Structures are given as structure tokens and as C-alpha cells.
Amino acid sequence: MSTILDKIIATKHDEVAARRRATSVADLHGLALTRTPPRGFRAALDARAAAGGYGLIAEIKKASPSKGLIRADFDPPAHARAYQAGGAACLSVLTDLEYFQGHEKYLIAARAACDLPVIRKDFMVDPWQALESRAIGADAILIIVAALEDAQMAEIEDAALGLGMDVLVEVHDAAELERALRLRSRLIGVNNRNLKTFEVDVQKTYELVAHAPADCTFVAESGLNGRADLDAMAAHGIRCFLIGESLMRQDDVEAATRALVG
Numbered sequence: 001m002s003t004i005l006d007k008i009i010a011t012k013h014d015e016v017a018a019r020r021r022a023t024s025v026a027d028l029h030g031l032a033l034t035r036t037p038p039r040g041f042r043a044a045l046d047a048r049a050a051a052g053g054y055g056l057i058a059e060i061k062k063a064s065p066s067k068g069l070i071r072a073d074f075d076p077p078a079h080a081r082a083y084q085a086g087g088a089a090c091l092s093v094l095t096d097l098e099y100f101q102g103h104e105k106y107l108i109a110a111r112a113a114c115d116l117p118v119i120r121k122d123f124m125v126d127p128w129q130a131l132e133s134r135a136i137g138a139d140a141i142l143i144i145v146a147a148l149e150d151a152q153m154a155e156i157e158d159a160a161l162g163l164g165m166d167v168l169v170e171v172h173d174a175a176e177l178e179r180a181l182r183l184r185s186r187l188i189g190v191n192n193r194n195l196k197t198f199e200v201d202v203q204k205t206y207e208l209v210a211h212a213p214a215d216c217t218f219v220a221e222s223g224l225n226g227r228a229d230l231d232a233m234a235a236h237g238i239r240c241f242l243i244g245e246s247l248m249r250q251d252d253v254e255a256a257t258r259a260l261v262g
């Protein structure tokens, strides 16, 4: 049976093929040189955790396939400034157009508006996208284990690390975590949302943190709403979080961010 993730990945393959025809690798390398060097993404999270705080990756997300439109007055630079002022460690920006109403221009604008490291939140299917991500200024990319074969993941990761970016490796169960740990990156995210069914279960984080080696930076992703959710996870040693929807729905994004991590 074909899942929503299968559909997204199929669309992404077509999209990337078209982009590759339109943009030369030489042009992307040239563009990458115009960007400021990668801001340390994992380092920013680790610094907050080491200081006894929470490392928050605050997400700039207009819409999603499961929720539809999340934020009508969508303003990436304003959200980026609010997240930084409120105490976020990093930003995540959706760039997938078809399913999330994202765009590369949102990442470019958000990164220019603040000093935080930014992860490009998109579906990587080809190492070429790592170079494209650096060319728009991304400091990190996402690898979704459920969407890729081992060899594909390793290739995409090598390309990203070679460009100085960090890689957040996203898993949803123990078998995926085992595959993730064969990669080089030690930045692991547990997505509480199953991308095949959209079901959200924060127990996933608790289940998998027990299997994560101590040298990993461990990030809980999706379905987190308030400070109490973070404090409950912190009691289990989890100090880094990726939060989108609950922040994007707030009138005062800065105050909401501060309430989470201040």
C-alpha cells in the first residue's frame, strides 16, 4: 500500500530531476561561496544543554499535509527574529512546496534575519540536494531514515558533511535507530509523528532514548505543546526539542518561545 511518505518521495524525485536539469553544479558551488559559512547547528544545541537549559529547534512552517494551513500571516523573517529573541538555539525552515507550502526563499530570508543556525526541512533523496541546501545557506539538513536505503543515506550524509553542514538523522522506531547509528552523524531526532500514518505518539521518544548512545545529541520532534511536555522529557535526560505547530499558532511567538525555554 502506498503511504503519504511514498507519495512525497515520488514527487520529490521528479522535482529534483527537474531542478538538476535547470541548475548546474558549478552554479550551485558558486552560489554556496556567496553564503556565510555554516553556523554550528549541533554545537548550538549542545551548548544550551551543557549550560543546563533546553536546546530548542524552532520551526518556521506555514502548513502541513496533516493540518492544512497553520499560519495565515506567515512572515519568515519576523518569526526568525521572534524565535531568536525568545531563546531558541536553532531554526528549522520547511522548503517543500507541494506538501508544506514551503520555499527556499523562506529559508534565505529567515537566516538573513537572525544569527541562529538553520536546518533545511525537506525530503532528501539525492546528494545533489545537499549542495543545493548549502547554496541557499542551510547550516544543516535532515535525513529521514524511513525514506531511504542505507547506501542513499550514507551518500547524502557524506555530501552534507563534506560541505561543513550538520545532519539531523530522523528515526521513528528501534530498527530505524539502528540504521541511523551506522551513519557518521551523532545528531539523532526521534519523530513522534509516524510519516506513514501521521499518528503522533510522544512515547516514541521515551522508548528510543534508552537505546541512544551517550555520545549522541538526541532531539525529540513533533507533538510537543508546552513547557510541561519539555520538563517531563528532561526528567528522562532529553534536553533538545524540535517544535513547529504549537509555536506557529501563537499570536506572540517570542513570548511563547520564552515560556518554553526561558
Ligand SMILES: O=P(O)(O)OC[C@@H](O)[C@@H](O)c1c[nH]c2ccccc12
Residues within 6 Å of the ligand: 059, 061, 121, 122, 144, 170, 191, 221, 222, 223, 224, 242, 243, 244, 245, 246
Ligand atoms: O509541528 P510539530 O508537531 O511541532 O512538529 C515539528 C516537526 O517535528 C515536523 O515538522 C517534522 C519532523 N520531521 C519532519 C519531516 C518532514 C516534514 C516535517 C517534519
